[in-house]
Amino acid sequence: MPQKMDKFLQIAPHSLAIILGPAEGPAGERSRAAQPAPPNQPRQLARHHIGYEIFADFKAENMQHFWNKKVTAAVAETFFLGWIDEQVLLIQGKEEHLEALREGWTRRALRPPSGFHIRCLGDVSPISMSPISQSQFIPLGEILCLAISAMNSARKPVTQEALMEHLTTCFPVLGRAWLPTRQALLKVTVVRTPR
Numbered sequence: 642m643p644q645k646m647d648k649f650l651q652i653a654p655h656s657l658a659i660i661l662g663p664a665e666g667p668a669g670e671r672s673r674a675a676q677p678a679p680p681n682q683p684r685q686l687a688r689h690h691i692g693y694e695i696f697a698d699f700k701a702e703n704m705q706h707f708w709n710k711k712v713t714a715a716v717a718e719t720f721f722l723g724w725i726d727e728q729v730l731l732i733q734g735k736e737e738h739l740e741a742l743r744e745g746w747t748r749r750a751l752r753p754p755s756g757f758h759i760r761c762l763g764d765v766s767p768i769s770m771s772p773i774s775q776s777q778f779i780p781l782g783e784i785l786c787l788a789i790s791a792m793n794s795a796r797k798p799v800t801q802e803a804l805m806e807h808l809t810t811c812f813p814v815l816g817r818a819w820l821p822t823r824q825a826l827l828k829v830t831v832v833r834t835p836r
Contacts, residue, residue, distance in 0.1 A: 649769045656722055656765040657739055659699070659730040661757040692724020698754035699730065703745075705752075712750060715741035731765065739764075781821055782829050784808070801826060 703716040719734035719742070732742075745751045746762040753759045788807050792799050797807075801823060808820060821829070 651767040654767040660760045662760045696721040702752040711741045712745045
């Protein structure tokens with residue numbers, strides 16, 4: 642019996658978005674100068690950033706708050722959720738840790754990753770996802786192709802008997818009653834060669 646799908650799933654609860662901008666002034670110039678672009682690459686690719694690296698740098702910058710144990714603990718317990726549009730860092734954590742980061746932001750105590758400044762920080766509403774249910778029907782041809790491919794990958798010889806055994810092993814809940822007859826199996830698996 643198929644399971645009833647929830648109408649909506651909540652994804653990414655307890656999340657913050659940190660909108661970053663390029664650092665301006667001497668500090669930003671130094672950080673860009675310290676990271677030369679690889680030779681023979683277009684200018685646009687040289688500016689591409691990897692979100693997790695920026696998150697790691699954000700954590701490293703803010704782990705130095707030894708005088709504020711609450712912020713240090715909060716930063717240590719958050720984790721990377723995503724990097725959107727080359728400027729939005731999504732992080733997730735427990736509510737008490739996110740509250741410490743919010744408080745750090747309001748007190749202007751959060752430090753940005755190098756080469757950036759923090760334009761703003763805010764809560765992200767949980768993302769709603771509407772699951773798409775799958776059909777209970779799988780075409781026999783598809784099942785046979787998957788089974789034969791799996792057997793080939795395992796370097797098992799594919800005979801009618803071995804194929805039937807593989808199908809009962811892979812789909813035990815359906816039992817032997819659903820297995821195709823030998824005639825149906827031959828009809829589906831016959832490969833026609835051009836004359």
